[in-house]
Amino acid sequence: MTDTPMAASPAPMTHRQVLESLSGILLGMFVSVLATSVVSSSLPKIVSDLNGSQHSYTWVVTATLLTTTITTPIWGKLADLMDRKLLIQIALIISVVSSAAAGFAHTVGFLIGARAFQGIGAGGLTALATILMSDILSPRERGKYMGLMGGIMGIGMVGGPLLGGVITDSLGWRYNFFVGLPFAVAAIIVLQITLKLPAMVRKVVKIDYLGAVLISAGIACLLLWVTFAGSSFEWLSWQTWAMTGGSLVLLALAVWVESRAADPIIPLNLFKNRTLVLSVVASVAVGVAMFGTSVFLSQYMQVARGKTPTQSGLLTIPMILGVFLSSTLSGRRITKTGHYKKFMIAGAAVLTVGLVLMGTIHYDTSFVLVSLYMFILGSGVGMLMQNLVLAVQNTLAVDEIGSGTATVAFFRTLGGAIGVSALGAVLSSRITTLIMDGLSAIGIDPSALGGGSSSVPDVSTMQEPIKTIVESSYGDAIAELFLVAAPLGVVALIAVIFLKEVPLGNRSGLEQRAAVMDELESVEA
Secondary structure, eight states: OOOBBSSOOOOOOHHHHHHHHHHHHHHHHHHHHHHHHHHTTTTTHHHTTOOOHHHHHHHHHHHHHHHHHHHHHHHHHHHHOOOHHHHHHHHHHHHHHHHHHTTTOOHHHHHEEEEEEEHHHHHHHHHHHHHHHHSSSOHHHHHHHHHHHHHHHHHHHHHHHHHHHHHHHOOGGGGGTTTHHHHHHHHHHHHHOOOOOOOOOOOOOOHHOOOOOOEEEEEEOOOOOOHBTTTTSSSHHHHHHHHHHHHHHHEEEEHHHHHSSOSSSSGGGGGGOHHHHHHHHHHHHHHHIIIIHHHHHHHIIOOOOOOOOOHHHHTHHHHHHHHHHHHHHHHHHHHHHHHHHHHHHHHHHHHHHHHHHHOOOOOOOHHHHHHHHHHHHHHHHHHOOOOOOOHHHHTTTTTGGHHHHHHHHHHHHHHHHHHHHHHHHHHHHHHHHHHHHHHTTTTOOOOGGTTTOOOOOOOOOTTTTTHHHHHHHHHHHHHHHHHHHHHHHHHHHHHHHOOOOOOOSSOHHHHHHHHHHHHHHHHHO
């Protein structure tokens, strides 16, 4: 691995300096999450205005998750080799440019392309925000601030649809893509002024471009398969074998290349770390719960319940509260006690219960019950999400923090991307079946709705009994998605149960690097 020690032992940061730097880092993290979530509640309106289909609906989200997933480990590797402050500012600039482009989209294809570019910036912010926190905070202190970051991620992920709904109803959906721009500019300015990192003494930087291309292509094939299988072609078909086989071959080649690269994108030796492996498994489940639920909850509220984008966003507040309260409160307790495993076990258990409960909802379920179920689901996500990163960082050597942190984020986002694509494909197929069955049952020709068209319907323009059939079909189909995701919660629970708790350290990343430098100097002397 290329050595990248700090040039000099940095003076310890004061509490005020830490808070100032954290404000910029958290702003950057908020921009990343907001870019993904703010359009969730307005997607039915956006896709309808741009004459898109249910596949378009899924891909507006999946495109961002795809590029975020692919680029996260690349950003993480660069963070081990280059100036981290410069990298996060580049990621923020990409977010600004891509968000503005998405706001001017006039076709679904252009919008998907802009969202894909937006994901590149989001990948950098996802990886670098947590890495920079490890630089300025010790693992013990990190518990409290990781909890705060988890709360902000939760607010951004679940509160984004609320903000997006209000903007869509008042200003128009295009302004959803402009709302994050002031936050991004503010983050760039704050980080430039407050974040003081010592210069890094670097040898020649060697980036594994071939490994990056193979990983990207392999993940892309996998996502294309789960998106189109079951609708454009059968799950058991030659297209399935071609895409899954191609994905496996590309990823196998990526592993072979990575094992021989001087500076691999994802160092394979990281997977000798039991904590990292188990955290990766749990992160996939968190990704599905965090990304998938926020996307399809908005569709449930608007199509199955007939709510406006603003009302849809307001109705997700219980989930926001669940994520924020559980994340911040568990983070404070972790900093105080030094123990994190029990919170992770509780989080995985609550996450599983929340998914099962959400699987029982229908188009006419009481909003009191739906709110309670969302709060439970959010509480599970909040206790588990950032604590997985904390557990991993606490067991890694200082020169592995960047790659290790990005690896966990990579698999969390991968889980979200695959989850949204797979769940979207299942939803599209189930809705078509349920609507056609419902219409046939009351003697109406299914061609009354385009023969089970995959386009997202506007229920406000429909007459009874067709309206009730469509609402019921969407309600039942979306509930089934939560039941499909529930076994992943069980997998996450098993993973964190077997995770070994390691006492939290008391030195920040900068202090650890300084100690390494001091040891090297004493040896040379």
